[in-house]
Amino acid sequence: MAVCTGCSLLCEDIEVALDGGKMGKTRNLCRKGLGHFKSIYLDRARPAVDGKEAGIDEAIDKAAGILKNAKKPLIFGWSNSTLDAQKAGLELARELGAVVDDTSSICQGWIVEKVLRKEIPTCTLDDVRNYADVSIFWGSDPSSSHPRHLSRFSYYPRGEKRQRGYEEDRTAITIDVRKSPTADISDEYYRVLPGGDAGLVEAMISVLDGKIPRVEDKKKLISLVTNMKKSRFGVIFPGLGMVYSLKGRKELLDALVEKLNQSSRYSVIPMVGHYNMRGFNQTLLDQTGFINRVSFQDGVESGPEHSVMEAAKTCDAALVIGSDPVSSLPAAVARRLAGMPVVAVDPHRNLTTDVARVVIPSAASGLEAGGSALRMDGVEIKFDGVVESERMTDLEILARIKEGL
């Protein structure tokens, strides 16, 4: 059995047939996972310095040189690295006095922070399978982003106290701006206008207070909230839709969950995308007390000025590990990044490796190298590589760069 590191569900029941060391038929792997597994045969990164192919030793020496000479280096990425690599990366960052940020800073950051700081209740996905009777997908579409979410945990499986599964024991509610594939198969769908999540939360709270909500379809909302209230064990799965929409009014989520918990039991599990984003947030929280946007320049500091968006303006070199910020961040930030000496550590070629001064190819974790990671609910999952590879792991590369300093 292999573990799929294609998303943060870290499915552990994957069967892969090996045919002469190469991957053959796979079972239980979703389409997204299959793409992830097959990617090790496509478009791999090659060691390069200044755009020309180079030896791996030369690339590592050059990378160490760039980071050593930088006054304020930025280290970004981390969500696709194992827990051990993340810990080694933080040691390197302390030594360099670097600014460290990960993808959560522009993604699920604030909800993950609330969960990790225990400001809102959470539970594990195994609890969801065994006990949950209401699953609310708010601004998330797991059928597209985490294809096996509903079948493994949140809706279809039978659990200890949910023996009749989705037919009688569970209700799935989708709240989204569009009728997504998840909404199509949910029991209830509530359409929210883009940016209208805060208004909806306020309306839900007023229904819970016994007041008439100020929305167009009052009857529908009252029936939705009544169903939520009736639940014995409810779980909210907030996706990026909710994260971005509630960004300025974060306290509303706490208020709603608190209100629901007065009559029922509700937990929140953020729909983390990358397979070990939560692992990095947890590791950084344990070591520094912050989940992202940390600067090791003068002791330990955290703040919005150390987010990748701001740090790209002030830093003079960058180490990007397992991420592609040049294609995913806004053009102005990408341009800034492309203008500075970048060291890219990645299993695959991408826009960031294309603009990087030094490219160090790494083994794909979970496929060519083992390790451990935190699933979206914070449970640690250990895994081994599926195929043999001569490529260095993230951990080995970081150790060599540290030596080079």
Place this chain on the structure above:
Amino acid sequence: MVNAMEIYQLTPKTNCKKCGLPTCMAFAVALLGREKNIEDCTPLVDEPKYEAKLKKLQEVMEPIMGASETGLIVHPEKCYGCGNCVVACPVNVANDPRGSAIGLGPKSDKAILVVEDGVVKCLNMEECRRFGPNKIMCNACTATCPSKAIEFV
């Protein structure tokens, strides 16, 4: 998916009984149930005036011809490989309490639906509730599919 009325519109509508059935509507229903073939309607095949209808009928019947004995059609290009059908299938659940019943991949040899190479695949069709003459019109697999990648004839 084509229905019996649409097939009927493409038959000669003469009720000639050459196929062995009393009406063209009965032939359309039999064709949809895969109890008859298009070739059983001899006027449609032999007479040149029905050439256009024959061509259209062959076109609409093509996806149905690929269906399994239970009438299940899988569109692999649409499938997400989410496994909802595997876990929702009541036969899979009954045969595999420690596998598909609790959301894992099937561990039983009798599994009807499995996800192989990222898309759903049918095995052990004879286990399906829709198999054979005394079928139950179960639709757990198609109702739970988010991408409409599986359907019944």
